[in-house]
Amino acid sequence: MLSKSQARSFFLFATVGFSGVFLWLTVDTVRQVPARSHEENMNASVIRGKEIWEKNNCMGCHTILGEGAYYAPELTKAVERRGEPWLRIFLKDPQAMYPGRRKMVQYNFTEEEITDVIAFLDWIGKIDTNGFPAKPDMAPVAVAAAATVTPAAGAPSAVAAPALFTQVCVACHSLGGTGGVVGPALDGVGTRYDRDGLRAWLDNPQSVKPGTAMPDLNLSASDLDALTDFLMSQR
Numbered sequence: 001m002l003s004k005s006q007a008r009s010f011f012l013f014a015t016v017g018f019s020g021v022f023l024w025l026t027v028d029t030v031r032q033v034p035a036r037s038h039e040e041n042m043n044a045s046v047i048r049g050k051e052i053w054e055k056n057n058c059m060g061c062h063t064i065l066g067e068g069a070y071y072a073p074e075l076t077k078a079v080e081r082r083g084e085p086w087l088r089i090f091l092k093d094p095q096a097m098y099p100g101r102r103k104m105v106q107y108n109f110t111e112e113e114i115t116d117v118i119a120f121l122d123w124i125g126k127i128d129t130n131g132f133p134a135k136p137d138m139a140p141v142a143v144a145a146a147a148t149v150t151p152a153a154g155a156p157s158a159v160a161a162p163a164l165f166t167q168v169c170v171a172c173h174s175l176g177g178t179g180g181v182v183g184p185a186l187d188g189v190g191t192r193y194d195r196d197g198l199r200a201w202l203d204n205p206q207s208v209k210p211g212t213a214m215p216d217l218n219l220s221a222s223d224l225d226a227l228t229d230f231l232m233s234q235r
């Protein structure tokens with residue numbers, strides 16, 4: 001049983017001691033913020049991206065770092081998950097990546113604004129948050145960028161998959177069993193098309209098949225060539 005004065009010193013010792021520990025941990029955390037957030041990478045583009053993010057109230061639907069609304073996907077790791085090419089196409093025209101089921105706002109961003117939004121999301125994604133928040137449960141319709149796409153056994157491909165293929169096309173198409181289910185699987189696609197027909201399709205799907213859900217991805221001539229070479233080798 002503690003005497004009154006023992007109880008008082010116990011109370012004082014514990015209160016002062018633990019307040020000290022709490023203060024020290026707070027100071028320590030604040031001191032670590034610049035390093036963990038990579039403050040040095042916060043350039044003008046990142047800051048403009050943050051302003052666009054705030055002005056358009058993206059947090060009214062999305063969360064970053066776990067904060068915001070839960071209507072739309074968590075975006076902390078959006079750049080790592082999707083890659084820049086996918087995000088560019090999506091932010092220019094959200095409908096392109098979710099044919100027929102768009103809920104994301106079409107903002108009519110300029111190319112520069114899109115660059116800034118992606119720079120901001122990229123910076124956010126590189127903050128060391130000890131793994132918080134957990135990976136979002138994405139709708140299965142379009143899958144995240146696959147690190148590698150392995151053509152099915154028996155369909156050896158001499159041409160390596162262009163980065164654009166693994167970052168954009170696999171969101172909707174599968175190859176060798178990996179990828180999305182919005183469009184048809186592309187195994188053996190080289191036997192179904194001739195080279196010119198395939199290139200024309202990738203260049204402008206609407207002109208080949210009006211009303212198709214395959215988006216016009218505004219591919220450059222060199223991307224068209226690389227993708228056509230790769231697809232023609234899928235036999």
Ligand code: HEC
Nearest residue numbers: 056057058061072073078082094098101102103104105117
């Ligand atoms: C009205 C709600 C709403 C607002 C506001 C909104 N979004 Fe979205 N966003 C969505 C929905 C819903 C999706 C899921 C795809 C779909 O259904 O179109 C999405 C998807 C995304 C994705 C793709 C995520 C992924 O990995 O698939 C990105 C990136 C994104 N939004 C960025 C933004 C940015 C940047 C802003 C602000 C400029 C914003 N969003 C504002 C609803 C919204």
Ligand code: HEC
Nearest residue numbers: 096097098099168169172182183184189212213214215227
């Ligand atoms: C947003 C989803 C989406 C993306 C992204 C997408 N496609 Fe498609 N693709 C489709 C759909 C849907 C079809 C079926 C169109 C139809 O038959 O009307 C299709 C059809 C095709 C076909 C014809 C397949 C066949 O067997 O007839 C090829 C080839 C193709 N896409 C290649 C690509 C390539 C290469 C990319 C990346 C540069 C790509 N697609 C990106 C949705 C997509």
